[in-house]
Amino acid sequence: MKTKHGFQKKLGQLVLDNSVPIMFIIICAVCIPLSGFSPSYLLNEVVTRMGRNTFLILCLLIPIIAGLGLNFAMTLGAMAGEIALILVSDWQIWGIPGVVLAMIVSIPISILLGLLCGKILNRAKGREMITSYFISFFMNGMYQLVVLYMMGPIIPIVHESIKLPRGYGIRNTVSLLNMRQSVDNLLAINIGGVKIPVLTFLLIALLCLFLIWFRRTKLGQDMRAVGQDMDVARDAGINVDRTRIVSVLISTVVAGFGMILYLQNMGNISTYSSHSQIGMFSIAALLVGGASVEKASIGNAFLGVILFHLMFIVAPSAGAQVTGDSMTGEYFRVFVSYGVIAIALVMYAAKKRRARSNAGQLLAEAQKQEENA
Amino acid sequence: MKSKRVFLFRLVFILVLVAVAAVMLVIGRGHTVYFDNVELDYQGTTYETPYKLVIYTGGEEVAKLYDGERGMATCIGQSLDLTLEITQEKGGEEELVSVTLPLPYNMDGVVINLSAYLQDLPEEAYLSEFVPVVTETGDEEDVVIPGDDMMMGDF
Numbered sequence: 352m353k354t355k356h357g358f359q360k361k362l363g364q365l366v367l368d369n370s371v372p373i374m375f376i377i378i379c380a381v382c383i384p385l386s387g388f389s390p391s392y393l394l395n396e397v398v399t400r401m402g403r404n405t406f407l408i409l410c411l412l413i414p415i416i417a418g419l420g421l422n423f424a425m426t427l428g429a430m431a432g433e434i435a436l437i438l439v440s441d442w443q444i445w446g447i448p449g450v451v452l453a454m455i456v457s458i459p460i461s462i463l464l465g466l467l468c469g470k471i472l473n474r475a476k477g478r479e480m481i482t483s484y485f486i487s488f489f490m491n492g493m494y495q496l497v498v499l500y501m502m503g504p505i506i507p508i509v510h511e512s513i514k515l516p517r518g519y520g521i522r523n524t525v526s527l528l529n530m531r532q533s534v535d536n537l538l539a540i541n542i543g544g545v546k547i548p549v550l551t552f553l554l555i556a557l558l559c560l561f562l563i564w565f566r567r568t569k570l571g572q573d574m575r576a577v578g579q580d581m582d583v584a585r586d587a588g589i590n591v592d593r594t595r596i597v598s599v600l601i602s603t604v605v606a607g608f609g610m611i612l613y614l615q616n617m618g619n620i621s622t623y624s625s626h627s628q629i630g631m632f633s634i635a636a637l638l639v640g641g642a643s644v645e646k647a648s649i650g651n652a653f654l655g656v657i658l659f660h661l662m663f664i665v666a667p668s669a670g671a672q673v674t675g676d677s678m679t680g681e682y683f684r685v686f687v688s689y690g691v692i693a694i695a696l697v698m699y700a701a702k703k704r705r706a707r708s709n710a711g712q713l714l715a716e717a718q719k720q721e722e723n724a
Numbered sequence: 725m726k727s728k729r730v731f732l733f734r735l736v737f738i739l740v741l742v743a744v745a746a747v748m749l750v751i752g753r754g755h756t757v758y759f760d761n762v763e764l765d766y767q768g769t770t771y772e773t774p775y776k777l778v779i780y781t782g783g784e785e786v787a788k789l790y791d792g793e794r795g796m797a798t799c800i801g802q803s804l805d806l807t808l809e810i811t812q813e814k815g816g817e818e819e820l821v822s823v824t825l826p827l828p829y830n831m832d833g834v835v836i837n838l839s840a841y842l843q844d845l846p847e848e849a850y851l852s853e854f855v856p857v858v859t860e861t862g863d864e865e866d867v868v869i870p871g872d873d874m875m876m877g878d879f
Contacts (some may be wrong), residue, residue, distance in 0.1 A: 455745045485857020
């Protein structure tokens with residue numbers, strides 16, 4: 352009887368801990384038959400989107416280890432990637448060399464932005480997420496200033512096809528046709544009508560290996576220590592501020608690479624909007640995979656990208672089947688994306704409050720026992 | 725000692741990145757090559773065109789040109805390897821010629837008059853830059869739409 356009760360408790364805890372992925376599995380299970388898509392189509396889409404988005408989602412892991420929470424400022428890396436791609440596109444470097452060059456060009460821009468972001472976040476300890484969210488808004492304005500007014504007169508842009516007709520600034524859409532899916536198509540294999548972008552997955556695997564290795568390094572251990580308790584880490588001789596800056600820096604550089612992989616898959620840049628929501632949806636995907644503000648793993652990223660994108664693919668079609676209007680599905684997926692972030696933040700706050708209250712109760716009990724003794 | 729090693733490591737890393745970037749700039753330069761099979765007047769001499777030219781790059785046929793026609797191919801790098809199947813006269817023998825055309829780095833679009841090239845004329849005679857005409861589409865192109873909407877598009 353006791354064993355049965357224990358099992359039920361464990362199961363309840365498991366369900367509670369994984370409530371978000373379970374909810375999404377149920378949503379997908381309901382929506383897939385309604386959407387009417389064939390399994391091979393769904394598999395193809397999910398594989399494509401995994402290749403496109405996983406790199407971006409994985410960039411969020413290091414700041415979580417370092418206790419910075421969800422790095423909404425990964426948008427900064429995305430902007431660096433976009434600027435690099437615009438420049439490479441203007442220099443007419445095509446194919447894989449274009450992608451590699453864009454990644455190299457994005458590194459100094461990402462480092463600069465990451466450094467700035469890390470320094471600001473160090474001045475806003477305990478409020479990192481909301482600060483990083485607003486840094487991304489601020490930098491979006493700076494990005495628009497650079498792309499809209501500086502590209503042309505200050506930063507040389509030669510090709511008229513990229514520039515706005517007025518002679519400066521970048522057009523709304525920049526074509527990446529000459530490097531479109533160059534990474535995805537190299538070494539790609541086709542299994543039962545499903546295209547597997549092997550090279551993209553190899554790059555993702557490399558990043559995963561890097562993350563696993565990094566956690567075991569001295570810096571990685573320092574980040575974990577900082578993430579658990581900054582004061583204890585400082586007392587142990589860890590340079591807390593520097594460690595936090597490095598974590599943001601790595602995240603921003605990886606986000607830049609991720610954005611380049613994402614855009615080479617898409618085949619064009621929406622100059623003024625590609626980056627704007629990327630942070631939000633990458634974070635939503637990670638949370639859907641069962642991650643929280645203070646704990647995330649590579650497995651969460653993979654599960655999240657599968658579930659979130661499966662919902663993304665089937666929701667409009669399922670919405671159209673149920674209500675007769677595909678926009679219902681559109682609204683549903685937007686609602687779910689923002690909703691899951693809100694739930695994660697509320698759960699994080701509630702958990703923190705509960706922990707504080709438990710600690711207070713323990714302290715009160717200890718004091719009471721001391722008085723009685 | 726340790727800081728010197730770290731500095732050296734960083735320096736080497738940066739130099740490697742710069743070197744890779746330089747290599748990418750050279751090997752990744754894309755060109756659009758236009759092949760002309762048109763008659764050419766050069767220094768008072770008129771150079772006739774073959775009846776038919778079939779152009780292959782990387783084993784694939786990219787153009788089949790009769791007199792006065794233009795074909796196109798894209799390529800990455802500083803030279804283009806071509807195999808030409810030349811038919812001088814209608815019903816005549818086909819001749820296979822392999823050529824490597826050097827492409828100028830500063831030109832996006834390169835026009836090559838193949839008949840002039842096959843007559844061993846200098847580069848100035850057979851090679852010119854293709855300058856595309858940008859068509860103005862009106863004021864609406866100037867309107868920039870910053871992306872601050874809540875919709876996701878194709879994420």
